[in-house]
Amino acid sequence: MTPLAAATILLALSAALLATGCQSTQDKSAELEAKGGTAFKEKGLKVRVASKDVKVLSKTVLSDENGAAVVVDLKNTTDRPLVTVPVAIDVTDAKEKSVFKNDDPGLEPSLVGVSLLGAGKSIAWVHDQVLATGKVSAVEVKPGKDKGGAPEKLPEIEVGPAKLVTDPTSGVAAEGKITNRSDILQRELVIYGVARQGDKVVAAGRGQIEKLAPGKDATYRIFFIGNPRGARIELAAPPTALE
Missing domain, CATH: 2.60.40 (Immunoglobulin-like)
Structure with a gap:
């Protein structure tokens, strides 16, 4: 084989390998782009089948x-x-x-x-x-159906009794103390407040604590839709971090 022929063959092989590599990269890019188009799309809540539980x-x-x-x-x-x-x-x-x-x-x-x-x-x-x-x-x-996976020991969040106060801007609010009795940091902890007169719900609202460390307490504040004055106020704060 002459040097010129060998060089021609080597050049052809290099071009073929380069073309293969480029095609593979293009395919990979297209695949990632296709996945990326859907990977970060947020979906709204949709419950197709009601939970029996x-x-x-x-x-x-x-x-x-x-x-x-x-x-x-x-x-x-x-x-x-x-x-x-x-x-x-x-x-x-x-x-x-x-x-x-x-x-x-x-x-x-x-x-x-x-x-x-x-x-x-x-x-x-x-x-x-x-x-x-x-x-x-x-x-x-x-x-809808829950996702399951509850640990054996559940975090305990203690919500103290509420005292009604008047905010000059937002109106009547309920204030009290909330304590993290667990050893798990709680984030975005929501306190639900419902005011009832007898069995009738007359007011409701939510409060939120951004972060509540283990063993620590904080002051919650709940603003209401409706008028809670003279009503019995029920409070609940389910933990957001379970383990």
């Missing part, structure tokens, strides 16, 4: 000059804790037309479900950011 005991729609809220009394009918229970709501007006659903992408977890529902326990879940497109009248509720 969670019973809706009652549901209430509230409204005043500050906005609208939904209160749902939920009961865990099983003998095991339920973790991350989705709660889909569809708020309607007097003509049964939908004016709000909590299915927008990016909503904080406490507005689309309950982080923990103890075995055989009940909780009054509150959504106080109902941005309705009309006058609210009723609500349909569909709790």
Whole structure:
């Protein structure tokens, strides 16, 4: 083989390898681009099948000059804790037309479900950011299947009694102390507050503690939709971090 022929063959092989490498890179880039197009898309809440483990005991729609809220009394009918229970709501007006659903992408977890529902326990879940497109009248509720995986020992969050105070800007609020009795740091801890006169829900709201270290306490503040004065105030703060 002449030197010229050998050089020609070597050049051809190099070109073939380069072409193969470029094609592989292009294919990989296309694959990553295709995945990237969907990997970071946020999806809104959608409960297709209602959970058989969670019973809706009652549901209430509230409204005043500050906005609208939904209160749902939920009961865990099983003998095991339920973790991350989705709660889909569809708020309607007097003509049964939908004016709000909590299915927008990016909503904080406490507005689309309950982080923990103890075995055989009940909780009054509150959504106080109902941005309705009309006058609210009723609500349909569909709790979904929990994700499971509760640890044997659950964190204990103690919510102290509430004292009503008047804020010059935002109106009546409930204040009290919340304590993390566990050894697990809690973040974005939500306190649900529901005011009842007899069995009737007359006001509801939520408070939030950004971070609560193990063994520490903090002061919570809950602003209400409705008027809580003279009513019995029920409080709940399910842990957000379980282990």
